[in-house]
Amino acid sequence: MSELAGLIRRVPDYPTPGVLFRDLTPLWADSQVFHRTVVELSKVNQVPDVVMGIEARGFIFAAPMALHLGAAFVPLRKPGKLPGPSHRVEFDLEYGSAVLEVQEGACGPGSRVLVVDDVLATGGTTRAAAELVDRLDCQLVGISVLLELADLGGRALLEDAGIGPVHSLVRE
Numbered sequence: 001m002s003e004l005a006g007l008i009r010r011v012p013d014y015p016t017p018g019v020l021f022r023d024l025t026p027l028w029a030d031s032q033v034f035h036r037t038v039v040e041l042s043k044v045n046q047v048p049d050v051v052m053g054i055e056a057r058g059f060i061f062a063a064p065m066a067l068h069l070g071a072a073f074v075p076l077r078k079p080g081k082l083p084g085p086s087h088r089v090e091f092d093l094e095y096g097s098a099v100l101e102v103q104e105g106a107c108g109p110g111s112r113v114l115v116v117d118d119v120l121a122t123g124g125t126t127r128a129a130a131e132l133v134d135r136l137d138c139q140l141v142g143i144s145v146l147l148e149l150a151d152l153g154g155r156a157l158l159e160d161a162g163i164g165p166v167h168s169l170v171r172e
């Protein structure tokens with residue numbers, strides 16, 4: 001999808017100095033490209049039972065992908081947003097630290113899970129998501145991201161931890 005690169009806006013020093021932020025709002029505003037992106041991101045080796053989206057930007061791709069794939073949608077949320085007992089993982093980000101949570105029993109034991117996010121940078125977020133999948137006794141069958149920032153080493157971090165496969169549409 002060669003048109004994608006032109007729809008990713010690069011914003012220097014956002015949200016903190018030294019970070020080159022990739023703004024995907026131009027892509028989401030183009031309904032045809034957005035639709036094709038959802039279809040392409042859904043072309044994974046194993047059909048999942050569950051698509052897990054990572055708050056917040058991951059939700060934007062994960063929910064339509066779940067509908068496209070005929071799979072359940074499960075949100076991985078920032079702390080304190082989910083009612084009832086949850087599993088919790090803390091991790092580091094390119095610009096800070098964070099926590100992700102998922103409701104206990106969000107998917108049945110052994111369910112095949114595809115984790116979806118917009119950007120793979122250091123891989124910390126996706127690794128935390130994979131840990132939550134483990135805690136649920138579910139089976140990770142893949143990770144789909146729109147954009148992979150190769151210099152930040154996320155793919156290598158995940159491969160070293162035996163997490164994957166990673167499917168990305170843009171690598172830079």
Ligand SMILES: O=P(O)(O)OC[C@H]1O[C@H](OP(=O)(O)OP(=O)(O)O)[C@H](O)[C@@H]1O
Pocket residue numbers: 054055056057058092093094098117118119120121122123124125126154
């Ligand atoms: O590979 P990593 O280094 O972990 O970084 C990738 C994560 O960073 C961004 O999330 P952010 O926490 O900025 O949240 P948002 O989606 O709520 O904007 C992005 O949406 C990914 O989830």
Ligand SMILES: Nc1ncnc2[nH]cnc12
Pocket residue numbers: 019020021022023094119121122
């Ligand atoms: N540089 C970046 N741009 C957009 N989202 C990100 N998430 C982590 N790093 C990012």
